[in-house]
Amino acid sequence: MKKRMILAFFTLLISIFEIPSQIYVWKNGKVIFSVENEYPDSVTFTNPNLSVVEPADTIPPDTFLFSVNDTLQVCFAPGNLQYNDYYFEWRFAENQYDLIGISNSNIAPFYDGWIDLFGWATCGWSTGFLPTSTSTDYRDYLVGGSWDNSFVGDFATADWGALNKIGSDAEHTWRTPTSKEWNYLLAERRNADQLFALATVANVKGLILLPDNWKTPEGVKFIPSVSTEINNHLVYQNGLYMDEEMLDDHYADNTYNEAEWTVMEKSGAIFLPAGGRRWGNTIKNYPTNPWGIYWSSTTGAQEREGNVRALSFYMSGVTPLAETSRVWGCSVRLIQEITSIRRKIIVGDN
Incomplete structure (x- = not known):
């Protein structure tokens, strides 16, 4: 059996990023196995079919980064979060534009179908509520029994990405963006409005x-919704992007077929589909003039204790710091911190 040592490759990363004892060995985007080591600057594994590849850049190729504060970059999950209660299975949508849509109205315990609109904090673990909840009482969605608890500290496990194994990914690989991160991404990072x-x-x-x-890759065109090329373009005011008339359909600002979107996606573009929202078993704001509402991990203001923060958009505006009742079933798109990405070992065939 061959033995291969992973030595100096990790030394610098450990001192900067405080790598935990669990290290994931992966190939072609999938975890092959993991190793436990108290001091992961020296890890030995044996496998005659794998060899270590040490790229100049420790970030995997085709990893596209998004700044969510002055010092942190993330990548996005490859699709919206989906759940099947019959099999207790979580996964990401196969395509970024995939939606469950009206079929979310079938949500129920042990339903043998997929859903992708979730009440807030419905991770299925003790710090949250069940993913199939249709209750319209906001008190059923309080993390730790209090309106002011977000997915942090003792309540971090209320996050959908904390304790749930999503596809082939290990626990704690993904997490929900905070409201400040959604806002930074859309309004504060360099060239945010472009x-x-x-x-x-x-x-x-x-x-x-x-x-x-x-x-922008060759063969496609991209126009920011704030561009003066667009009639009645979006303008940023008081924390949101809106057009003056609030009537124009800005979903028409850019249109791509599947082949054109593949070109955009390969260059790092992320698409958040507007899947509407669910009240109990009733689907609202979809499919006509659909809204997109994506949860943050952040609770709302005290005077509206039933509310939490979310990214909201519809045909004539984008609101990074929206508030909505936690009882609504909304979309979830998870992120992964770049420090987590750097912790992985890239391996290839012998």
């Missing part, structure tokens, strides 16, 4: 987000 647009992708309406180092 890195998003309302759009229609494969006949699905939604919001495009672009990575920090975006370059």
Whole structure:
């Protein structure tokens, strides 16, 4: 059996990022196995079919980064979060533009179908509520029994990405963005207003987000929704982007078929489909003039204790710091911190 040592490759990373004892060995985007080691600067594993590849950049290729504060970058999950209660299975949508849509109205315990609109903090663990909840009483969605608890500290496990194994990914690989992170992404990072647009992708309406180092690929066109090329373009005021008339359909600002979107996606574009929202078993704001509402991990203001923060968008505006009742079933798109990405070992075939 061959033995391969992973030595100096980790030394610098450990001192900067405080790598935990669990290290994931992965290939082609999937975890092959993991190793436990108290001091992960020296890890030995044996496998005749794998060899270590040490790239100049420890970030995997085709990883596109989005700044969510002055010092932190993240990547986005490859699709919206979905759940099947019959099999107790979590996964990401196969395509970024995939939606469950009206079929979310079938939500029920042990329902053998997929849902993608969730009440807030419905991770299925003790710090949260059940993913199939249709209750319209906000008190059923309080983390730790109090309106002012967010997904942090003792209540971090209320996050959908904390204790749930999503696809082939280990626990704690993903997490929900905070409200400040949604706002930084859309309003505060460098060139923020040039890195998003309302759009229609494969006949699905939604919001495009672009990575920090975006370059529009050949063969497609991208126009930010704030561009003066657009009649009655969006203007940022008082924490939200709106057009003056509040009537124009900005989902038409950019339109891509599946092939064109593949080109955009390979260059790092993220698409958040507008899937509406669910009240009990009733689907609202979809499919006509659909809204997109994406949860943050942050609770709302004290005077509205039933509310939490969310990213909200519809045909004529984008609101990074919206508030909505935690009883609504809304979309979830998780993120992964770049420090977590750097902790992985890239391996390839012998």
